[in-house]
Amino acid sequence: MKKSLGTVAVAAAIALSLSACGGGSGSSAESAKGELSYWLWDANQLPAYQQCADDFQKANPDIKVKITQRGWDDYWSTLTNGFVGGTAPDVFTNHLGRYGELAANKQLLPIDDAVKKDNVDLSAYNEGLADLWVGQDGKRYGLPKDWDTIGLFYNKAMLSKAGVSEEEMKNLTWNPQDGGTYEKVIAHLTVDKNGKRGDEAGFDKNNVDVYGLGLNGGGDSSGQTEWSYLTNTTGWSHTDKNPWGTHYNYDDPKFQSSIDWFAGLVDKGYMPKLETTVGAAMADTFAAGKSAINAHGSWMIGQYTGYKGVEVGIAPTPVGPEGKRASMFNGLADSIWAGTKKKDAAIKWVEYLASAPCQDVVASKAVVFPALKASSEKAAEAFKAKGVDVTAFTEHVKNGTTFLYPITDNTAKVKGIMEPAMDAVVSGKKPASSLTEANNQVNDLFK
Amino acid sequence: MTTTTSRAPKPATTRRRRPFNTRRAGAWALLALAIAVSVVPFLWVLRTALSTNGSLASQSASLLPADFTLGAFMRVFGLQSPADAVAEGGSGAAIDFWLYLRNSIIFSSITTAGAVFFSAMAAYAFARLRWKGRNAVFSLFLGTMLVPPIFTALPNFLLIKNLDLLNTMLGMVLPYVFMTPFAIFFLRQFFLNMSREVEEAAMLDGAKHLRIFFQIVLPNAAAPLATLALLTFIGQWNEYFWPLLVGSQDDVRVLQVGLGVFKSQSPQGAPDWSGLMAATLVSALPVLILFAAFGKKIVNSIGFSGIK
Numbered sequence: 001m002k003k004s005l006g007t008v009a010v011a012a013a014i015a016l017s018l019s020a021c022g023g024g025s026g027s028s029a030e031s032a033k034g035e036l037s038y039w040l041w042d043a044n045q046l047p048a049y050q051q052c053a054d055d056f057q058k059a060n061p062d063i064k065v066k067i068t069q070r071g072w073d074d075y076w077s078t079l080t081n082g083f084v085g086g087t088a089p090d091v092f093t094n095h096l097g098r099y100g101e102l103a104a105n106k107q108l109l110p111i112d113d114a115v116k117k118d119n120v121d122l123s124a125y126n127e128g129l130a131d132l133w134v135g136q137d138g139k140r141y142g143l144p145k146d147w148d149t150i151g152l153f154y155n156k157a158m159l160s161k162a163g164v165s166e167e168e169m170k171n172l173t174w175n176p177q178d179g180g181t182y183e184k185v186i187a188h189l190t191v192d193k194n195g196k197r198g199d200e201a202g203f204d205k206n207n208v209d210v211y212g213l214g215l216n217g218g219g220d221s222s223g224q225t226e227w228s229y230l231t232n233t234t235g236w237s238h239t240d241k242n243p244w245g246t247h248y249n250y251d252d253p254k255f256q257s258s259i260d261w262f263a264g265l266v267d268k269g270y271m272p273k274l275e276t277t278v279g280a281a282m283a284d285t286f287a288a289g290k291s292a293i294n295a296h297g298s299w300m301i302g303q304y305t306g307y308k309g310v311e312v313g314i315a316p317t318p319v320g321p322e323g324k325r326a327s328m329f330n331g332l333a334d335s336i337w338a339g340t341k342k343k344d345a346a347i348k349w350v351e352y353l354a355s356a357p358c359q360d361v362v363a364s365k366a367v368v369f370p371a372l373k374a375s376s377e378k379a380a381e382a383f384k385a386k387g388v389d390v391t392a393f394t395e396h397v398k399n400g401t402t403f404l405y406p407i408t409d410n411t412a413k414v415k416g417i418m419e420p421a422m423d424a425v426v427s428g429k430k431p432a433s434s435l436t437e438a439n440n441q442v443n444d445l446f447k
Numbered sequence: 448m449t450t451t452t453s454r455a456p457k458p459a460t461t462r463r464r465r466p467f468n469t470r471r472a473g474a475w476a477l478l479a480l481a482i483a484v485s486v487v488p489f490l491w492v493l494r495t496a497l498s499t500n501g502s503l504a505s506q507s508a509s510l511l512p513a514d515f516t517l518g519a520f521m522r523v524f525g526l527q528s529p530a531d532a533v534a535e536g537g538s539g540a541a542i543d544f545w546l547y548l549r550n551s552i553i554f555s556s557i558t559t560a561g562a563v564f565f566s567a568m569a570a571y572a573f574a575r576l577r578w579k580g581r582n583a584v585f586s587l588f589l590g591t592m593l594v595p596p597i598f599t600a601l602p603n604f605l606l607i608k609n610l611d612l613l614n615t616m617l618g619m620v621l622p623y624v625f626m627t628p629f630a631i632f633f634l635r636q637f638f639l640n641m642s643r644e645v646e647e648a649a650m651l652d653g654a655k656h657l658r659i660f661f662q663i664v665l666p667n668a669a670a671p672l673a674t675l676a677l678l679t680f681i682g683q684w685n686e687y688f689w690p691l692l693v694g695s696q697d698d699v700r701v702l703q704v705g706l707g708v709f710k711s712q713s714p715q716g717a718p719d720w721s722g723l724m725a726a727t728l729v730s731a732l733p734v735l736i737l738f739a740a741f742g743k744k745i746v747n748s749i750g751f752s753g754i755k
Contacts, residue, residue, distance in 0.1 A: 043538040043712040043719075047530045071538075072714050074707045078695045081604075085613040087696060216715060225715065281717030287504030299713055306536045308514065309505040 032344040035064040037089040038334075041075040044302050048365040052358040056349060063345045083107050086339060090346045091353075094142050094335040096132060096405045097222070100244075101412060102335070103135040109336040110139035114347045120354070125371045126397055128404060129331045136244045136409070142333030143354035144371035146362070148298040149327040149402060150229045151392035152318075156311040158210065158292040162189050162197070172318035174230055176257040182318040183261075183270075186212030189292035190270045198270055205269025212270045214291030216282040218426040221248075221418035221442075222406060225296050228328045231258040232403050233320020243407035246446040248414065250421075250439035256432035263426050274427040286310075297330075298393040302367050305388050316392040325395075329402030331371060369393070410445045417441050496520065496725035500536030503720055519725035522709075538709050538719035543697060544729075547705040552733070554619055554690065554701050555683040561624035563676045567668070569626055570634035571660050575646065585635070592628045596688075604692050614696040622689065630675055637671045638664065673744050681734050702730045 040049060046069050053065040068089065070078060076098060082088030083105075094102070102108050115122070120143065122130040129144040154169060164185055174182040190198030190212040197203065198212060219226030222238070236254045239245025249255060265271035272291070286294045287307040295317065296304070304312045317325050334353045336346045352358055359370035363379035366386050370376055376394070383390045396402050408414065421438035424430040495503065499514035506513035518535045521527040524544050532538060572578075573585050603622050612618030641664065649659050665672070690701045709722040 041713060042716075043529070043708070044533050047528075047533060050529065069708060069712075071708050071710050071712055072716070073710055074691060074704075078691065081692055081695060084604075085608055085695075087614055282715070284504040284717045284720075288507045289505070297715070300716065302533075303536075303716060306501045307505055308499070308502045 032342070032348065033062040034342055034345065035066055036091060036342055036345050036349055037066050037068060038349065039068050039070060039075070039079065039089040039092040041070055041072045041093060042299070042367075043069050043071075044367050045362065045365070048362045048367065049353075049358075051361050052353060055357065055361070056352050060345075060348065063348065065349060083337070083339070088337045088339060090340040090342055091334055091336050091349055093145070094333050096330055096332075096407055097411055097415075099133070099141060099333075099335065100135070100407055100409055103137070103139075103141050104409065107338050108135075108141040109338045109340065109343065109346070110135075110141060111143070111336065111347060111350065112140045114351070115140060115143070118351055120351060124356075124373060126373055126376060127400075128329065128402075129371050132243060132331055132404065132407065133333050133335075142335040143350055144331050144333050145353055145359070146368045146370050147329060147331040147376075147397070148368065149329060149393045149396040150225055150295055150297055150317055151327075152315040153286065153294045153296055153300070153304045154313050154315060155286070155289070155292050156313050158189060158289075159313070162292075164188060166313055166315070169313070169315040172315070173320075174233065174318035175321045176230075176234065176254075176261045179261060180318065183265075186265065186270050186293065187268070188212070192269070198268070203269070205267075208269050208272075210289065211272050211291045212293060213265060214282045214286050214294040215266070215271050215274065215277050215426075216294075216296070217277055218274060218419065218422035220422055221411070221415045222328070223422075224328050224330065224405070227259060227262050228403075229295060229317040229326055230262065230320065231255050232326040232328075233318075233322055233324060234258060235322050237403060238406035239408060242404050245406065245408050248406075248408075248439055248442045250418070250442065251436040256435055259422075259425055259432040259435065263428060263432065266426065267428055274423060283307075298390070299368055301383065301388060301390065301393075305386070314389060314392045316395055325399075325401045327393075327396040327402050328405055329396070330405040333371075408446075413445055414442050492724045492728055495720055496728055498721050500719060500721050502536075504717075516721075519719075519721035520729070522719075522722045523726045523729055532722075535721075536719075537722045538712050542705040542708060542726075544702075544705070546697065547700055547702040548733075550616075550694070550699055551684060551702040551730075553616060554686075554694075555680050557616070557620045558623040558683045559676050559680045561620070562627055562630055562679050563672055565624075566626040566630035566675070567634055567665065567672065568660070569631045570638055571656075571664055573631065574635045574638035575641075575659075575664070576656070588628050589632060592632075600688065600692065603689075607693055613693055614699055616694075616699055619690055619694045619699060619701075623683065623686075627679070630679065633675055634668065634671060637668055641667060670744060673741060677737060677741055680737065684730075684734055706730060 038049075038053070040046070046067065049067060053067055056065060057063065079088060079092060088107075094108075099108065125144050126147055129147055133142040133144065134140050152169070152172075156166075159166065159169065168181070168185065172182045172185060173180040179186075184199065187198035189210070190203075190208060191210040192198075192204040193207040193209050194202075194204060198205075216226055219228070222228060223231065228238075231254075234254045236249060236252055236258070238248060240247040240249070266273055272285075282291075282294055283296065283300060283303045285291060286304070287310050289310075294304075301314075304314075317327055319325050334350045336343070336350060340346050354371070356372055356375060359372045359375035360378055362368065362370045363375045364382050366379060366382035366388070369379045369390075376397075380390055380394055417438055421430075421435055425432050425434065494510065494512050496519050497512035497515055497517070498506075499516050499518065502513035516535065518527055518532070518537065522532050522537055523542065525542060527535075527537075573581060573588075599622075607613060607618040607621065610618070612621070645663060646659055649663055654662070685703060686701075687703045687707075691704045691707070694700050694704065706723070706726040709719045709726055712719065
């Protein structure tokens with residue numbers, strides 16, 4: 001509650017700040033010097049980026065980079081406050097779900113000229129990543145830094161106890177009617193307090209000890225880790241086109257039947273109730289042995305493999321009715337604040353962040369997949385050296401089974417409408433057909 | 448003989464006490480339960496703070512720290528390198544603990560001192576002075592207690608921004624430093640009960656309101672003032688939203704805001720529980736010390752004003 005009110009306040013503050021912020025930058029000779037502030041939210045990546053900053057400073061002794069890490073919960077509110085108050089960082093990690101609005105509010109510095117002048121090779125990045133950061137106005141607002149896809153983290157001990165082979169896990173199929181082998185495995189991995197499995201007679205769905213599938217939440221508008229890896233195997237997509245679609249498709253029967261199936265897992269006792277997920281991290285409940293499979297993003301690899309005493313395997317998401325897997329393809333980028341006083345230094349730093357020397361450093365830490373193709377492969381090797389097989393994530397990119405994170409205008413408002421609507425469906429209070437009404441509200445935003 | 452007679456009543460008294468004792472035992476058990484209910488969470492916080500993050504979830508049932516480590520406390524004090532922190536499953540974020548502590552102390556002290564002093568003046572006016580519309584103004588004041596702080600956050604923020612006071616200590620303390628309706632209400636109730644004779648005697652001696660306020664009312668109200676000061680201080684110490692909005696830069700960021708980095712690192716990521724719990728313990732310490740030092744005074748003053 002507090003958070004959402006804060007977001008509203010901040011959104012209003014941005015709107016009010018529009019007139020206050022200009023892109024005043026000093027002469028280029030001066031602005032290529034001094035201290036740059038750089039913000040990111042993921043503390044796990046801090047060591048990698050600190051090293052990038054150290055290397056960068058060695059090559060550019062006139063520029064100092066000060067990195068500030070801020071938890072995800074406060075990142076966006078403090079950032080937008082910074083825009084209003086004139087204290088925003090010169091460069092910051094940007095998210096696809098947010099940048100459309102930031103660009104529309106003229107808080108981001110277009111970097112087309114610099115990219116052209118410095119001959120940044122945009123084809124070196126993984127397919128599609130660089131295009132994501134071209135705004136509706138045709139200007140480029142960031143250079144890609146990393147990407148993520150979705151995979152199935154599973155508890156190896158639970159699988160072997162249930163007699164499910166890892167080969168089976170790698171070849172799951174799914175459809176919205178009977179759930180395919182995916183539902184069969186989930187049901188079999190679910191165990192009630194008496195030790196009865198979900199597919200056995202006498203299974204007590206009200207006293208479940210281990211859920212077959214973990215639940216992160218209702219998934220609001222994107223369903224990034226919750227349901228989009230399923231809904232988008234039916235040929236459905238969030239919007240009419242992406243990026244910059246103007247029509248959402250939550251009223252599509254293909255989507256609603258998928259969501260009905262998904263919500264049904266809770267009813268069958270295979271997935272925890274939505275209310276039990278509030279305040280708990282899905283990964284932590286997995287490590288506590290409360291769920292056997294968790295669909296989650298590749299940025300969580302470190303978290304899942306970091307738990308002591310839990311052996312984790314990673315399988316690709318199931319193959320859907322159209323004969324293919326699907327995963328949301330999300331990417332982050334570094335953007336420059338329009339109000340920066342050190343424009344040239346900021347551009348240098350952003351280009352460095354997006355270059356091979358820095359992305360290789362990031363790759364070597366085996367935390368996320370860098371945006372550059374070559375660095376991505378190095379990251380996969382670094383993960384392998386750590387004993388983690390990440391092909392479940394990289395396969396999506398290799399086979400082209402990704403779809404892009406839906407980028408549109410009004411994302412905050414769309415989320416505001418879809419979050420309660422999806423929660424109502426996943427908690428079983430309303431049927432998926434109720435999403436048609438929410439979809440109308442969403443599409444009214446674009447009229 | 449004398450010894451036996453003197454011994455004889457003793458078993459009698461203990462026999463008489465025995466039924467009394469079971470009741471006592473019941474009372475003690477209840478008390479023990481109440482203490483357990485209020486203390487166990489703190490022990491759990493301590494236990495989590497001393498655990499390694501990566502083992503917390505898998506050893507969630509054990510009462511002892513999971514993989515004992517002081518790493519979380521080192522993280523809080525900024526003594527652990529980000530790489531080590533991440534290896535322990537914690538947040539690689541560093542906080543400048545001593546700087547934030549200093550800011551917290553300054554922020555809480557200024558607002559407490561200001562709010563208590565100005566509220567006392569206002570309460571004096573509401574309780575002891577007679578002026579037109581006094582009760583109407585007071586009702587209006589009380590009414591403002593009903594306005595949720597979130598409603599005033601944005602206007603306040605814009606005001607502070609337009610005054611160019613963002614990221615300054617002045618901007619942080621301004622909304623709190625003059626008064627709070629609760630403080631005025633609290634002190635007014637106390638001032639209303641002060642004897643009018645003393646005040647009248649002082650007036651006969653030629654004292655004006657300013658002198659009465661400083662020399663008679665304030666010294667006599669030391670106990671409620673101390674109570675209010677402590678309550679305000681604790682409230683200000685735990686204040687989060689406003690300092691987050693206004694004081695985002697290091698030199699004014701307060702401890703509570705600084706601790707936010709342990710709360711969440713990435714979307715959907717698990718918080719750094721051990722770091723968060725260690726930080727919570729450390730940040731609660733000053734308040735606990737204050738409470739230990741002044742707790743008795745507060746209980747007395749509340750009892751005092753309650754009886755009257």
